[in-house]
Amino acid sequence: MIDFYYWPTPNGWKVAILLEELGVDYRMIPVNIAKGDQFKPEFLAISPNNRMPAIVDHGVPGDPVPVFESGAIMWYLAEKAGKFLPTDALGRKQAMEWLFWQAANQGPTAGQLSHFVNYAPEGIGDYGRARYAREYDRCLGVLERRLEGRDHILGDYSIADMIAWPWVLIAKPLGAALEPFPNVTAWRGRVKQRPAVRRAVDLGKELRRSGPPTDAERKLLYEQTAESVAKLSG
Ligand SMILES: N[C@@H](CCC(=O)N[C@@H](CS)C(=O)NCC(=O)O)C(=O)O
Incomplete structure (x- = not known):
């Protein structure tokens, strides 16, 4: 348990x-x-x-x-x-890279962007919002390139997808457009269709x-x- x-x-x-x-x-x-x-x-x-x-x-x-x-x-x-984790040394190295990427880049950036979009006091959040919107956009670009020619971040569906997906799910409420990122959009839809993912988001x-x-x-x-x-x- x-x-x-x-x-x-x-x-x-x-x-x-x-x-x-x-x-x-x-x-x-x-x-x-x-x-x-x-x-x-x-x-x-x-x-x-x-x-x-x-x-x-x-x-x-x-x-x-x-x-x-x-x-x-x-x-x-x-x-x-x-x-949901590769077994070979190279695959595990890549899993670690994308987990650390999420935890050190996309996660904190999206968290700060959410703060400035949703909670910063009126009138003083503009700089922070613009700063983190750009960095969130940059992270989407990183994912877009990684997903070129791949269905998932490591090829097969893995914890690298599960950790990065939730902050992409809410791109729109964060004020970001996904249209410039067709690979990310397709991946977002692919992961969203999974019954386990739907149950998790409803939890x-x-x-x-x-x-x-x-x-x-x-x-x-x-x-x-x-x-x-x-x-x-x-
Ligand atoms: N790096 C952490 C981030 C977790 C995090 O930021 N959790 C927030 C909610 S989304 C929290 O517990 N906040 C409590 C607080 O701010 O005191 C992780 O990925 O586990």
């Missing part, structure tokens, strides 16, 4: 997709990031960066194994299952909020410092 600490966002969907694709037994535990669940000491013991997704694997001999960071979680689960959709964050939620999510996290986690 896997405990899956989750909130319905693109970062949460990445791991939800893999869990659904693997068909493993898991229990979804909501981490309400707008209410501060990510600062609870029991969650920080699993995920020291106070971010979801995270998992605890109970299906191992000895103590349960906690894993944080979506890329690490996905590598761990795929390797354990022997699925916990009833938890999703509508409307802008309250002042208290805004403070909790966007004004974190080492000191504020230390205070909140008691």
Whole structure:
């Protein structure tokens, strides 16, 4: 059994997709990031960066194994299952490259773009929005070239697709047009058709909020410092 600490966002969907694709037994535990669940000491013991997704694997001999960071979680689960990860050395090197690419480039960029598009206070978000829109566009260009002549990022469908796909799914709400990227558009559609992917994107959709964050939620999510996290986690 896997405990899956989750909130319905693109970062949460990445791991939800893999869990659904693997068909493993898991229990979804909501981490309400707008209410501060990510600062609870029991969650920080699993995920020291106070971010979801995270998992605890109970299906191992000895103590349960906690894993944080979506890329690490996905590598761990795929390797354990022997699925969605190449087995040869060169293929594994490429899987690592594209996982790190997502975690260090596309993910943070899309996250910041989402912040500036959705949450930056009126009038002061323009520079940030333009900066991250360009960088998000650049990342789409990188994916477009990689998908030239390939159905999936590593050739076969793998965790490299599952980790990069959620932030491409929501390109439109982020203000980006996919028309200039036909390879990315076809890949986005190909992955979207998979039943496991649909189930993952629907996971916990009833938890999703509508409307802008309250002042208290805004403070909790966007004004974190080492000191504020230390205070909140008691
Ligand atoms: N690099 C992390 C990013 C995870 C992340 O940013 N999670 C956000 C929600 S999308 C979160 O938990 N935020 C809580 C907070 O900001 O305190 C990963 O890929 O796992």
